Amino acid sequence: MNKILIDLQHISKSYDGQLILDDLSLYIRENEFLTLLGPSGCGKTTTLRILGGFETPEQGKVMFEGEDITKVPPYKRQVNTVFQKYALFPHMNIKENIAFGLKIKGKTQNYIDDKIKYSLKLVNLDGYENRMPDSLSGGQQQRIAIARAIVNEPKVLLLDEPLGALDLKLRQDMQYELIRLKKELGITFVYVTHDQEEALTMSDTIVVMNQGYIQQVGPPEKIYNEPENAFVADFIGDSNIIRSTMVRDELVNILGVEFKCVDVGFGTNKPVDVVIRPEDVILKEDESGKMKGVVSHLIFKGVHYEMEVQANGFEWLVHSTKCFPVGTVVSIDVDPFNIQIMNKPEFEDEEALKIDG
Amino acid sequence: MIKKICRNIYLILIFVFLYAPIVTLVVLSFNKSKTRAKWGGFTLKWYGSLFTNEAIMGALMNTLLIALVASVVSTLIGTIACISIMNLNKKMRSVVMGVTNIPMLNAEIVTGISLMLLFISFNFKFGLGTILLSHITFCIPYVILSVMPRMQQLNPYAYEAALDLGAGPVYGFFKVILPEIMPGIASGFLMAFTMSLDDFIITHFTKGAGVDTLSTKIYTEVKKGIKPEMYALSTIIFVTVLILLLLVNYKPLEKRQKTDKEVKEAVKVGG
């Protein structure tokens, strides 16, 4: 494990009396690709802006390599930001945009020229020195924004939904590009997005946030496969979230039927939430499954079919490569290791969100 | 087709309506007869005697001086005020903008007399100074209202990006914000200058005896008959502005077309 680079300690921030971040603590390691993921208004952008120095938290400290930088203004931080809508300076050409930070630091012209060349090569836009920002496409502008930030050799690059304005195909290309860049530069990336797929693809660590609180921190696989609560389960990918009862260790009662599972330590006869990913629901044409149901909806999605199955009063979302036409009577089964047990949420907001979702 | 002809005829009619008085004035400036009622033959003598007419030249100087100082000062105060207004909360902002709108929406005569009462009550000495203060007052709103939209259109992240890249607040403002709001400042300045130049009503109430701008001079001459030199002067001003406008309007167009081409060529050559 790399050493800790940034340590956010008990950060609170509110706007106009509304609490945006509540006692948030988080550390970011050197050379990590960390993603802040959550719906809009969850506080992820505010967290990023606190890291960049554009906001000062009301409470708490921002530690950078063991030094308190909470009140250090943005222009004195070893951190650079790639902004949401690129924020290129429209009246300067690409060269001038990239040179902006270097000129302030008083670098020599030779150094600056080299850096411009190097950074443009890095983002695959060599030869664009004299173009104006508005003559570039969105994707190109984004690359320039990245180039402009990284020439300053920051220890941390902050990216605020940088791909949000791009179309799907471009977004996917840029994801690979960013991973490559991160590897070549060997610096820390802190990335903000509301797109769970982006987060899963690129991150070393994902921080799922909601309403100013961190819901779960962990590597992508863990977040996806073992969501800690209903919010995370619901936000990351599609899922069936079912109120159930933990009968005892390794046995859970879902909708009146007992399923084997692998989780222990939830007590006996305790109400819990169960998460089952749609691709983990097994449909059988015969009655060998645990629960009988009827297919009520069918959509072809390309790689798989998406179906809704009515069974024991619950509408199951199922992804399968096999097609079961509407009206087919099926039976449902789930492998024990695909049943994820979660404690009931602790506060009401979460509950409300779960029901909405 | 008929529609198009109708449109053009309409435009021409409006054009004639707006320019008929101006043409009249230009014609009068070449009129040998001293009264504007009849045509006495072509002459250029008014253009000659204009420059020796001290009263008119004095009024012209006053007018230009006031317009220049008022527009420069109001542009400075107004632009700086915009930065501040942008950072106010919603309530304060609407209060400030409400006050800013008063001189624009209120009747000029009321603005004029209100300033006159102010100057009297505070024992200001009426003269160029009071005119100047009044002009700055009614010019600032024009500056604010033309700079404000530019400020609002700014990408809010551009300034932060500058700070992020190491620029201090002042450097960031001059390098990133100022160039972006420059067109707004320029049009605000021009608007202020024009309004100050053309103002009569507010000047009428705030000038002292013996001090005249072109407007007030013309107003006092209306009864006795306007000196033909005045027509000559107006014609000169008008033609000068017309030429300036033509120059300014054609230049950016050429430039715009050029930059694209130039950039492409530069990329080819330099890259």
Place this chain on the structure above:
Amino acid sequence: MDNHKRNLKILGSPYYLWSAFFIIIPLAMVFYYGLTDRSGAFTLANIASIIQTEHIKGLFLALELSFISTVICILLAYPLAMILSARKVSSKSFIVLIFILPMWMNFLLRTMAWQTLLEKTGVINSVLSFLGLPVLKIINTPSAIILGMVYNFLPFMVLPLYNCISKIDENVINAARDLGANSLKVFTRIILPLSIPGIISGITMVFIPALTTFVISKLLGGSKILLIGNIIEEEFTQASNWNLGSGLSIVLMIFIIVSMVITEIFDKGGESNFL
């Protein structure tokens, strides 16, 4: 950053002080003078004097003439704004040419020039009689004042209207056509409702200066026609009765405020972006 923001706010203080001293206090003085008599005692007499025959006549005539002028301005400006917004490309320099440039010819002179044009033996009548048409006798009549108002304030109607109409998304109009609206329907159901904010701000921009003018009536109306503006002006420059002049100004401001309130109601949320 929060400190930074506070510093930015302080930058505005020269303007805030300026507007307090040169906008708020002067207005307060008008109210002070308007609500007191010469000895400084409170009175409503100055305001009440509006009902004197001469004053009320001046007010009603001003209301009548400025109302007519405003209507004429709308009727002239609307087609103009539509034509200009249809031309898109070159219209900006055209607008400058047609409206901004004339402002550089002194407005008193321009208005005066109408005297020359309208006189009994003036240019227009010479042309008319040459063509065998009846001559106009409108100089020194209310009609001449209306003409002067329309001439001076037409730009203030065209500009907001043009701004409003040229901002209408072409696809909205296309959508209306697509849904079966003919040109008339497109105009009455789409363009007209969407241009109401422009009309409203145009109305205030024309109506208020027209209502309060004293110059146009003096230059084109001869000395016999007195509008409320002329009466106020004379109280200040000749009669030196500031209290009475201020009182009448308050009445004038009440009319201005009423018309602004009406504007606000119609133009909810719209900013005054006529420039």
